[in-house]
Amino acid sequence: MSAGHSHDHGAADAAGPGDHRTKLWIAFGITAGIVVAQAIGALLTGSLALLTDTAHALTDASGLLIALIAANLMMLPADPQRTWGFRRIEVIAALGQSTLLLVVGIYAAVEGIKRLFSPPEVPATELLIFGVIGLLANVAAIVVLSSSRGANFNMRAAFLEVLADALGSLGVIIAAIVMATTGFLQADAIAGLFIASLIVPRAIKIMRETTAILMEFTPQDLDLSEVREHIMGIEHVLDVHDLHASTVATGLPTISAHIVLADECFADSHAPKILRDIQNCVEHHFPISITHSTFQLETQSASEAESPAIRHE
Structure with missing residues (x-):
């Protein structure tokens, strides 16, 4: 991971x-x-x-x-x-x-x-x-x-x-x-x-x-369903879960998620490029530009091994 x-x-x-x-x-x-x-x-x-x-x-x-x-x-x-x-x-x-x-x-x-x-x-x-x-x-x-x-x-x-x-x-x-x-x-x-x-x-x-x-509600004008759809549209992305967005203060929105990638992405070092694509997506494709983003990249097997109690789709 x-x-x-x-x-x-x-x-x-x-x-x-x-x-x-x-x-x-x-x-x-x-x-x-x-x-x-x-x-x-x-x-x-x-x-x-x-x-x-x-x-x-x-x-x-x-x-x-x-x-x-x-x-x-x-x-x-x-x-x-x-x-x-x-x-x-x-x-x-x-x-x-x-x-x-x-x-x-x-x-x-x-x-x-x-x-x-x-x-x-x-x-x-x-x-x-x-x-x-x-x-x-x-x-x-x-x-x-x-x-x-x-x-x-x-x-x-x-x-x-x-x-x-x-x-x-x-x-x-x-x-x-x-x-x-x-x-x-x-x-x-x-x-x-x-x-x-x-x-x-x-x-x-x-x-x-x-x-x-x-209460850390999703920022206004940001549709997390749309964000998830955009990320899922990136090649080799298999799933997105634990997707959260909130606002720390004025002009400071943040987003985090677990991104499941195909196993070969980690074998051929393709994962860093996908990460940059995801960061670019949340920074430029939505009404709110999110420059503070944290994404955890996972293999499918690692994602399935996560405890259901802590996993949020």
Whole structure:
């Protein structure tokens, strides 16, 4: 038996975590300032919309702090005890952020429904002022993070947090204008529900995606049945089993399998060429380019001798 491992260093470097810490520090500083300003505004006005947006901003600031910690850990090199380094910390950080967002969203929804039936008096002018402050600050944070929003899960979660918070501040502003011009006090509760409607679906989406990675589900856009079919189409390949694919972190999919070859491939040294063909197949023939691949080449007799308990077709 023989095994092969493919690791394209150029591709791996390109898929590296990248250093986005400066942008995260700036966004964190802006968001922390928003929390202080809006907390003061929520105490002065008693507004649910502003209180919810403050809680959202606090969650964002916490999330950005987690993102900063994750960004620092992601830059640490791999070692024999941590063979992937801390690359997966971005996934854990995004899952933590989305969980916090979900809690805030559910609270805002419950409190908003209550206030629809019993709206408190809210000073519209003060509410408008704090809403504008929050919106301007969030727009500044969006500008800082926008160019790196697609870099990894960590940065995407951070960007989406400040984007949703900006929309929340816009909701606060609209509620203040409606209350000032019409006296419709339920506008504050409706704005709170609007913010909740922004938070909950986004939080669930990120939770679903990050959980799929932690559970080592097959990467999106990769059909393992198609992968198996392609490998089986290579000459002298008799079988493919124990085929697994997962994602370590953003831009880092991996695949492994046991490949059964005809016995003569090992006798005439043809096996290494087949291995290169398989590695080339998974790197270039599918929507996701997989440069981290590990394949164990087996003779048919060796494959049949494997324990059924550990063999997975």
